[in-house]
Amino acid sequence: MFASRAVELIKDLQRSDTMPPFNEDGIRQVLDEMKALYEENHRDVNATVAGSADHFNAVHLRHSALERSKRCLLAYLFTRLKCLRDMRWDFGSILPSEIRFYLCEPEVICMLISVKLEVQWFQAYSKSLGMYMHSIGRQGLDLTQNLQPPKSLxxxxxxxxxxxxxxxxxxxxxxxxxxxxxxxxxxxxxxxxxxxxxxxxx
CATH class of the missing domain: 3.40.5 (Ribosomal Protein L9; domain 1)
Structure with a gap:
């Protein structure tokens, strides 16, 4: 079934209580399927332009599968970024080693997002948050402290x-x-x- 591997990526995230390791093999399988669908569509569109309209429904179906796979990939990556954002508030600017091990640093993640996405995003988010906290008042304010109202000092x-x-x-x-x-x-x-x-x- 078209886009089933992409849907499985989302289900893997939903099954996990914590952020699972980056599924580079799954991402590459989805990208390979998307590339194959694109090439088939390209071939059928050229045939349609040449005079045969028999391939229109197949092109439309494959295009829908491509769009679905793309949405699933973006949802997968966005969900992991939200998890990293929450970890910045929980752990501070230095992530535990077992979490850092799960971050992705593949050569290519997808057609829209590339090199070291999660690591770079976390560093940029951490830097922005740190600069904002230092800009509050004269000595700055650590917003990551006292996330719950304290019962004692x-x-x-x-x-x-x-x-x-x-x-x-x-x-x-x-x-x-x-x-x-x-x-x-x-x-x-x-x-x-x-x-x-x-x-x-x-």
Whole structure:
């Protein structure tokens, strides 16, 4: 069936709770099918111009399949970009390594969008968001903090890995060692919690 592989790409995204690895093989299969449909249409249109109108319905059907495949590819890529946008707010400007591994860097993604789309888009979005946050007020405002209204300004956290020394907002220095517990300002602890360095002890 025409465009079935393109529809399968969308279904794969819907089945996954997190962003799955970029399906480069699936994209290439869809592009190969689109190229074959285009070439068949080109051949039939030339035959129609030469005097035979028998191919009109086939051309129309293949053109509809091409449009459907194109919409599915764009929906697939757009959905992944929305997921990356949400991750920027959750994890900050540095994505966890397991997420970065899933980003695409193929030579060609599709006819409309090319080289390193997801990586470049995330970097550009992160830069724009960072510039906007720095432009708010005199010292800037980190909009990624306190996405939920805080119940208290300080929280107790446990360190999940050896991280090293940090300076707190009040000028003290703390050494974050694995399994150590600390009482930190919520705004300073939340980015480290999102990165998996700390866990909130409720």
């Amino acid at each position: 300080y929280i107790e956290v446990r360190c999940l890995e050896d991280y090293g020394e940090i300076e707190t907002d009040d000028g003290d220095f703390l050494v974050l060692r694995k399994n150590s517990t600390h009482f930190l300002p919520r705004g300073q602890a939340e980015p480290l919690i999102r990165q998996g360095i700390l866990e909130h002890i409720s």
